[in-house]
Amino acid sequence: MTETLPGTATDPAAAPRDVVLDVRGLDVEYATGDDPVRACVDVSFTLHRGEILGVAGESGSGKSTLITALTRLQRPPAVTSAGQLLYHPRDGGPPVDLVTLSGRELRRLRWTTLSIVLQSAMDALNPVMRVGAQFVDALRTHDRRLDKGAAWERAAELLGMVGVSADRARAYPHELSGGMRQRASIALALACRPDLVVMDEPTTAVDVVMQRQILAQVLRLRRELGFAVVFVTHDLSLLLELADRVAIMYAGRIVELGTSASLYAEPRHPYTRGLRDSFPPLRAPLRRLTGITGSPPDLRRPPSGCPFHPRCGQRFDGCDERLPVLRDIGGNDVACHLYPEGS
Amino acid sequence: MATTLTSADQPATRTTAPRARRRWGFLARRLGFYAVAAAAAIVLNFLLPRLMPGDPSSAIVEELERVSGQQVPPETLESIRAIFGDPGQNLGEQFVSYLGQLAHLDLGVSIVNFPVPVSDLVWQALPWTLLLVGVTTVLAFVVGTGLGVLAGWKAGSRFDAVVTPLTTFLSSVPYFWVALLALWVFGFLLGWFPLSGGYDPNLTEGLNLPFLASVLHYGALPAMTIVFSAFGGWLLGMRNMMVTTVREDYVLLAQAKGLAPGRVMLRYAARNAMLPSFTGFAMALGGVVGGALLTEIVFSYPGIGYLMYEALQKRDYPMMQGVFLLITLAVLVANLVADSVYVLLDPRIREQG
Numbered sequence: 001m002t003e004t005l006p007g008t009a010t011d012p013a014a015a016p017r018d019v020v021l022d023v024r025g026l027d028v029e030y031a032t033g034d035d036p037v038r039a040c041v042d043v044s045f046t047l048h049r050g051e052i053l054g055v056a057g058e059s060g061s062g063k064s065t066l067i068t069a070l071t072r073l074q075r076p077p078a079v080t081s082a083g084q085l086l087y088h089p090r091d092g093g094p095p096v097d098l099v100t101l102s103g104r105e106l107r108r109l110r111w112t113t114l115s116i117v118l119q120s121a122m123d124a125l126n127p128v129m130r131v132g133a134q135f136v137d138a139l140r141t142h143d144r145r146l147d148k149g150a151a152w153e154r155a156a157e158l159l160g161m162v163g164v165s166a167d168r169a170r171a172y173p174h175e176l177s178g179g180m181r182q183r184a185s186i187a188l189a190l191a192c193r194p195d196l197v198v199m200d201e202p203t204t205a206v207d208v209v210m211q212r213q214i215l216a217q218v219l220r221l222r223r224e225l226g227f228a229v230v231f232v233t234h235d236l237s238l239l240l241e242l243a244d245r246v247a248i249m250y251a252g253r254i255v256e257l258g259t260s261a262s263l264y265a266e267p268r269h270p271y272t273r274g275l276r277d278s279f280p281p282l283r284a285p286l287r288r289l290t291g292i293t294g295s296p297p298d299l300r301r302p303p304s305g306c307p308f309h310p311r312c313g314q315r316f317d318g319c320d321e322r323l324p325v326l327r328d329i330g331g332n333d334v335a336c337h338l339y340p341e342g343s
Numbered sequence: 344m345a346t347t348l349t350s351a352d353q354p355a356t357r358t359t360a361p362r363a364r365r366r367w368g369f370l371a372r373r374l375g376f377y378a379v380a381a382a383a384a385i386v387l388n389f390l391l392p393r394l395m396p397g398d399p400s401s402a403i404v405e406e407l408e409r410v411s412g413q414q415v416p417p418e419t420l421e422s423i424r425a426i427f428g429d430p431g432q433n434l435g436e437q438f439v440s441y442l443g444q445l446a447h448l449d450l451g452v453s454i455v456n457f458p459v460p461v462s463d464l465v466w467q468a469l470p471w472t473l474l475l476v477g478v479t480t481v482l483a484f485v486v487g488t489g490l491g492v493l494a495g496w497k498a499g500s501r502f503d504a505v506v507t508p509l510t511t512f513l514s515s516v517p518y519f520w521v522a523l524l525a526l527w528v529f530g531f532l533l534g535w536f537p538l539s540g541g542y543d544p545n546l547t548e549g550l551n552l553p554f555l556a557s558v559l560h561y562g563a564l565p566a567m568t569i570v571f572s573a574f575g576g577w578l579l580g581m582r583n584m585m586v587t588t589v590r591e592d593y594v595l596l597a598q599a600k601g602l603a604p605g606r607v608m609l610r611y612a613a614r615n616a617m618l619p620s621f622t623g624f625a626m627a628l629g630g631v632v633g634g635a636l637l638t639e640i641v642f643s644y645p646g647i648g649y650l651m652y653e654a655l656q657k658r659d660y661p662m663m664q665g666v667f668l669l670i671t672l673a674v675l676v677a678n679l680v681a682d683s684v685y686v687l688l689d690p691r692i693r694e695q696g
Contacts, residue, residue, distance in 0.1 A: 071599060073595055073598060073599055106601075107601040107602075107603070108601065109601070110599060110600060110601030111599070111600045111601045112601070115600075116596070118592050118595070118596060119592075120592065123591060123592035123593060124593055124595075124596045125593055125596075126593040126597070126610075126611050126614075126615070127593070127615065127689075127690070127691060128614055128615060128688070128689060128690060129610070137600070137602060137606070137610070138600040138601070138602070141600065141601060141602050141603070141606075142601065172690040172691070174690070174691050185596075
């Protein structure tokens with residue numbers, strides 16, 4: 001169980017270099033009362049075709065907000081107040097900014113290019129519709145020529161792809177086990193062959209064995225179908241194994257972004273180091289675990305300067321005054337004053 | 344690893360045969376329950392007059408003779424004794440003859456309308472009540488629930504901000520007041536609708552066009568007052584369920600799938616949000632047979648409610664007894680239908696039972 005999952009970060013074929021999503025300066029605010037809470041601040045990253053990008057952070061780091069912003073599913077009072085979500089179509093056409101699309105245009109892109117797997121599959125499937133019917137309506141919405149019978153066949157086929165027997169398409173969600181439901185929602189997310197799947201902690205609600213199976217399946221399907229994944233979780237150890245690159249979020253900002261290998265071997269931001277050191281290594285001698293002292297900041301009143309400075313063991317004069325910007329430090333993007341400009 | 348995989352798959356893998364058997368078993372259990380409840384209602388109906396102090400049959404016969412001024416015929420006397428008790432007979436024999444009467448749909452003779460049998464009077468009043476209260480109950484549910492879906496789908500929208508407080512206000516207005524006001528304004532002042540009755544008494548009753556038109560004309564005002572007073576409750580209940588349902592993950596996922604907004608609203612949100620409302624609706628349908636007491640009194644509408652009102656006023660015990668039995672059985676039937684349909688609406692219920 002400790003061997004590397006097949007097709008992980010080390011697999012170069014899995015990550016072709018052309019861009020599928022380009023996130024630029026994304027700001028998300030919760031407009032409540034007089035002072036809006038900025039849950040995502042100046043988030044920028046590029047996602048390549050077939051790449052798995054992990055996003056890790058504590059509760060309240062803005063990762064859930066990022067998910068609904070990326071998928072344009074946010075509800076008031078959350079608003080995307082700035083930034084662009086540039087989607088590059090498969091056929092090489094000009095990029096589309098998801099933020100400015102109309103509802104109708106966005107609906108056309110949904111599921112065919114951009115889909116989502118939610119955290120709890122129990123809650124994500126309509127309890128009064130057969131599982132297959134929930135595939136069929138997505139399939140037939142995006143392909144009007146598909147007739148009912150063919151759509152049901154396709155639903156059964158998709159379920160088979162994740163190891164759920166095809167006759168389960170006629171079942172209701174409550175008739176499936178937790179693991180089956182979660183695999184079914186992954187199959188559902190792939191129904192219309194999207195370029196990008198956003199996954200919101202899809203393995204938190206299942207047991208460890210099922211978790212491994214599901215991750216292995218995601219990697220296999222990614223290899224076969226070539227979709228890119230944004231995988232959001234609080235579990236950095238899982239991401240380091242699964243993802244090609246990992247972004248660490250703190251107080252709504254990306255504080256470090258780099259390949260899994262480099263983040264594991266040589267985390268540069270003190271927060272990343274703290275996260276890495278708070279779980280035991282899988283293939284190295286056991287060492288003393290250290291957590292991160294303090295608690296995440298109140299986003300209504302974020303600390304001045306670097307938002308991490310009140311909890312940082314390596315802070316120095318100036319950390320509480322100037323905001324560090326995300327800069328390329330030896331291959332990784334890091335936002336920390338420990339690495340001065342030009343170093 | 345392989346064993347864990349199969350064991351994870353096993354519990355939910357069921358063949359269809361036992362599931363079908365479970366479903367029928369479920370239905371059989373339900374039917375059994377309702378049979379017991381109906382039997383209890385019939386037994387209670389039998390026991391109540393017999394538990395009353397004195398001899399209700401003789402009291403009823405005396406009252407009959409006083410009201411009608413003539414001797415009660417022997418077969419009527421026998422029927423009344425069967426239903427209300429003969430002090431000379433033992434309970435077992437009485438129960439058998441009581442059941443015999445019920446089997447012939449004999450509910451006794453009305454005191455007020457002597458010598459018309461209660462069953463004839465009920466039979467006459469029932470279609471009027473079913474028509475008026477049945478149609479308006481369905482209409483109020485459809486209108487209220489429909490508007491509730493819209494208000495709850497976009498809570499805080501302009502539609503919601505106007506309709507919801509207005510409805511709260513309207514549904515707090517007492518019904519009799521609405522009915523009297525409507526009668527006064529539209530019936531008396533404007534003269535658009537007749538003041539009382541269910542049809543034009545100058546026309547021949549039957550399936551002819553002028554008569555049906557007069558039924559609609561006479562029924563319109565009472566119907567509108569019922570719908571007006573009843574839709575608000577459905578609207579508010581549905582709106583509040585919608586507000587919580589639209590926050591469910593499956594609604595979010597339906598939106599993420601790019602389905603048309605109407606489909607997400609109806610098939611995902613409203614379909615789940617209406618489950619509690621539906622139970623209330625089925626109960627309301629059971630109440631239809633009891634009539635709308637206030638409506639029928641205010642508009643002198645010839646339904647069950649008016650019949651019961653008359654019976655209560657003039658202490659027509661056979662009449663009350665008959666109407667109560669009818670209402671009890673109707674509520675039971677409505678509950679049975681509600682239960683059965685609920686099973687179809689919510690697949691999760693089928694597993695239990």
